[in-house]
Amino acid sequence: MTAVFPALLNPVLALLGLGLGIGALLGIVTRRFQLHSDPVVDRINEYLPQTQCGHCGYPGCKPYAIAIANGDAINKCPPGGEATIRKLANLLNVRELPLDASYGIEEKPKVARIREAECIGCALCIPACPVDAILGAPKYMHTVIESECTGCDLCVDPCPVDCIDMIELPHENIVHEQEEHLPCINCGLCIDECPVDILPHSLYFACADNNLELATSLKLEHCIECMKCDSVCPSAIPLVAYYQKAKSDLAIELEERIKAEHAKQRFELHQERQERLQAEEEMRREKRAQLAQEKKKELSSKNIQAALERARSRNNGPAS
Amino acid sequence: MTEIFLILVGAILVNNFVLTQFLGLCPYMGVSGKVETAVGMSAATLFVLTLASACSYLVFHYLLVPLNLEYLRTISFIVVIAAVVSATELIMQKTSPFLYRILGIFLPLITSNCAVLGVALLNINQSNSFTGSVFYGFGAAVGFSLVLVLFSAMREKLDACDIPEPFQGPAIAMITAGLMSLAFMGFTGMVQ
Numbered sequence A: 001m002t003a004v005f006p007a008l009l010n011p012v013l014a015l016l017g018l019g020l021g022i023g024a025l026l027g028i029v030t031r032r033f034q035l036h037s038d039p040v041v042d043r044i045n046e047y048l049p050q051t052q053c054g055h056c057g058y059p060g061c062k063p064y065a066i067a068i069a070n071g072d073a074i075n076k077c078p079p080g081g082e083a084t085i086r087k088l089a090n091l092l093n094v095r096e097l098p099l100d101a102s103y104g105i106e107e108k109p110k111v112a113r114i115r116e117a118e119c120i121g122c123a124l125c126i127p128a129c130p131v132d133a134i135l136g137a138p139k140y141m142h143t144v145i146e147s148e149c150t151g152c153d154l155c156v157d158p159c160p161v162d163c164i165d166m167i168e169l170p171h172e173n174i175v176h177e178q179e180e181h182l183p184c185i186n187c188g189l190c191i192d193e194c195p196v197d198i199l200p201h202s203l204y205f206a207c208a209d210n211n212l213e214l215a216t217s218l219k220l221e222h223c224i225e226c227m228k229c230d231s232v233c234p235s236a237i238p239l240v241a242y243y244q245k246a247k248s249d250l251a252i253e254l255e256e257r258i259k260a261e262h263a264k265q266r267f268e269l270h271q272e273r274q275e276r277l278q279a280e281e282e283m284r285r286e287k288r289a290q291l292a293q294e295k296k297k298e299l300s301s302k303n304i305q306a307a308l309e310r311a312r313s314r315n316n317g318p319a320s
Numbered sequence B: 001m002t003e004i005f006l007i008l009v010g011a012i013l014v015n016n017f018v019l020t021q022f023l024g025l026c027p028y029m030g031v032s033g034k035v036e037t038a039v040g041m042s043a044a045t046l047f048v049l050t051l052a053s054a055c056s057y058l059v060f061h062y063l064l065v066p067l068n069l070e071y072l073r074t075i076s077f078i079v080v081i082a083a084v085v086s087a088t089e090l091i092m093q094k095t096s097p098f099l100y101r102i103l104g105i106f107l108p109l110i111t112s113n114c115a116v117l118g119v120a121l122l123n124i125n126q127s128n129s130f131t132g133s134v135f136y137g138f139g140a141a142v143g144f145s146l147v148l149v150l151f152s153a154m155r156e157k158l159d160a161c162d163i164p165e166p167f168q169g170p171a172i173a174m175i176t177a178g179l180m181s182l183a184f185m186g187f188t189g190m191v192q
Helices: A004-032 A039-047 A061-069 A081-092 A189-193 A200-208 A212-217 A228-232 A239-319 B002-014 B025-030 B035-064 B070-095 B097-103 B106-112 B114-125 B130-159 B170-187
Strands: A110-114 A164-168
Touching: A004 B035, A004 B070, A039 A061, A039 A081, A039 B097, A061 A239, A081 B097, A189 A200, A189 A228, A200 A212, A200 A239, A212 A239, A228 A239, B002 B130, B002 B170, B025 B106, B025 B130, B025 B170, B035 B070, B035 B097, B035 B106, B035 B114, B035 B130, B070 B097, B070 B106, B070 B114, B106 B114, B114 B130, B130 B170
Parallel strands: none
Antiparallel strands: A110 A164
16 A cells, blocks of 8 residues: 555556646736637628628627627528628638529618698607617607618518608619620730730739729729720720729719718717617616615505504504 | 658658548548648547647656556556646636637547547557657647548638538548549658
């Protein structure tokens, strides 16, 4: 027994020491690399269109982003459509899926408008708006702040008199009709001609494929539209027209992104306010309940007191 | 210098861990669907393997040998490897969350990747020096990465091919892996 003990002590102590050392090290690493918010959720949320429409079955874009991060399908967002699904599939390294039609179909951007003559001022639409874009007070006419509206159509259902219309938003897109032309033969004449050293033929392929990211990386913005490449092209391709279309598409995308960011902030503020109101309401209710309880207790104790008094007087009565 | 070069060539090509010694087959079949995933897995394995072989060398020679506890090497190596993987996981979660997400379950699975334990144990068996062990681990990881990326590139090509129905999926992947292993047999005997 005594011989076994030291033989056992050494390995146990050694492994214990090893484990303790490693545990301390891991603890330090965990402390150093603590996560504050989930970066995956933030990145997914950036790609969602921020309409806060709730078509996906979640109350807004951020909740859907959290659900996606936890493994939900990426094809539940009708306003984002195919473009959003492609971006998410690339980001998350999953297969691209067609849009799930049970959550809605992809539509052009819309905006809500109230037929103001018919509005009865019920104010039911105001809490329904996820970005607080409806202005008005009870018993007065409401109106939609068009620049804030994300076109989610959540206000349409609560309206009792159906005075809210969803109107398609016109997009000013300078579309140049490209005439039929011969295919690019990669002759390279345009490269020598370009005064700002971009590769006109590569840029043409990127623009024709609608690959805006590639076009940006090929310095689309540097093109001064001098039309020199057009003039030398043996296939008579209207190159500059393609670049102009890509530039306007890029501008629209940028505008949409800015709008999405804005809507995201408004949604978060709306959510915050809603929560605060709920908490206040909860507190008031609690206070009222407490008050009622106290009153009840007081009353019952008073009753008991009175009953005791009566009993005592009755007891004392015959004795005296 | 020559010694290190020989260790590297031996570990990468001649005694390739996956195709000659058949260690680390789980990620080899599991993460080879896409090239990007394979590259991510390779990077993680490269990091873990190099670090783990250095750590296990230190633990063996400065903790187990002085205490005459060489027989505990497997247990202590597993502990060390698990700790290295956990630390890598924590750091990666912060620094590159998307690689973390793509690797998913395979990152913790590096712990049970027998190539990692294999390298640590083989280092002891071959009585390599400290630099020798580090380069042996590095070479093993490079060899692993090489065949993993090659294999995933082939599988991506195979996805686009018209494969007879009974061979689709894992079956054709197994056949491809077998052919790759045969090809790597050509290196046998180049370096001891």
